[in-house]
Amino acid sequence: MVGPMGSGKSTLGAALAARLGLGFVDVDACIVAMAGMSIPDIFATEGEAGFRDREAQALADALAHQPAVVATGGGAVLRQANRDAMQAVGCVVYLHVSTQEQLRRIEGDRNRPLLDSDAPAQRLAELQSQREPLYRQIANLVIDTSVQTPEQLAAALVLRLHALKDPHA
Ligand SMILES: Nc1ncnc2c1ncn2[C@@H]1O[C@H](COP(=O)(O)OP(=O)(O)OP(=O)(O)O)[C@@H](O)[C@H]1O
Numbered sequence: 001m002v003g004p005m006g007s008g009k010s011t012l013g014a015a016l017a018a019r020l021g022l023g024f025v026d027v028d029a030c031i032v033a034m035a036g037m038s039i040p041d042i043f044a045t046e047g048e049a050g051f052r053d054r055e056a057q058a059l060a061d062a063l064a065h066q067p068a069v070v071a072t073g074g075g076a077v078l079r080q081a082n083r084d085a086m087q088a089v090g091c092v093v094y095l096h097v098s099t100q101e102q103l104r105r106i107e108g109d110r111n112r113p114l115l116d117s118d119a120p121a122q123r124l125a126e127l128q129s130q131r132e133p134l135y136r137q138i139a140n141l142v143i144d145t146s147v148q149t150p151e152q153l154a155a156a157l158v159l160r161l162h163a164l165k166d167p168h169a
């Protein structure tokens with residue numbers, strides 16, 4: 001699962017894994033567990049570059065244990081090596097969300113250091129304009145998460161994944 005902060009990668013990823021009977025790995029959670037620090041603390045002590053190194057390692061580890069549903073962090077697509085690894089291993093799902101709904105979901109969440117800004121809506125729009133082409137470039141499926149619940153979305157995704165695998169069924 002790829003997409004911006006608040007698109008629902010962690011939430012929908014877990015719901016999808018349950019429906020598919022697969023394991024679920026949240027790369028952000030793996031980074032926190034391996035570092036023994038919160039994401040804001042990693043950013044504060046090691047900078048974004050240090051976080052991205054940890055993210056690349058945690059993503060590679062997660063992708064080595066397939067099949068599973070993997071929720072990535074919003075910036076995992078920034079590195080070419082990460083994009084190549086995701087495309088090589090499986091089906092990449094881009095979770096699209098409107099900026100308005102994204103902001104409603106994550107405004108005030110102190111666990112997302114890139115949102116620590118006086119103008120969070122503008123910050124989210126900037127990140128999205130930089131990253132959306134990358135999300136779309138590697139996606140096998142795109143789903144808009146702005147309106148439906150995670151369970152509705154997971155059910156729709158199961159059908160779309162089956163159709164992708166067996167288009168004539
Ligand atoms: N379809 C949805 N409808 C309503 N709320 C949702 C939906 N999906 C997720 N949320 C809520 O939005 C918030 C952010 O969701 P989540 O943590 O899954 O996003 P994320 O894409 O994993 O973000 P990040 O990139 O920061 O890890 C959570 O509070 C979650 O409950």
Ligand SMILES: O=C(O)C1=C[C@@H](O)[C@@H](O)[C@H](O)C1
Nearest residue numbers: 005028039073074075112113
């Ligand atoms: O959009 C981003 O770059 C990020 C999203 C989160 O999932 C975390 O990976 C971290 O806060 C960075």
Ligand SMILES: [Mg+2]
Nearest residue numbers: 009010028071
């Ligand atoms: Mg997440």
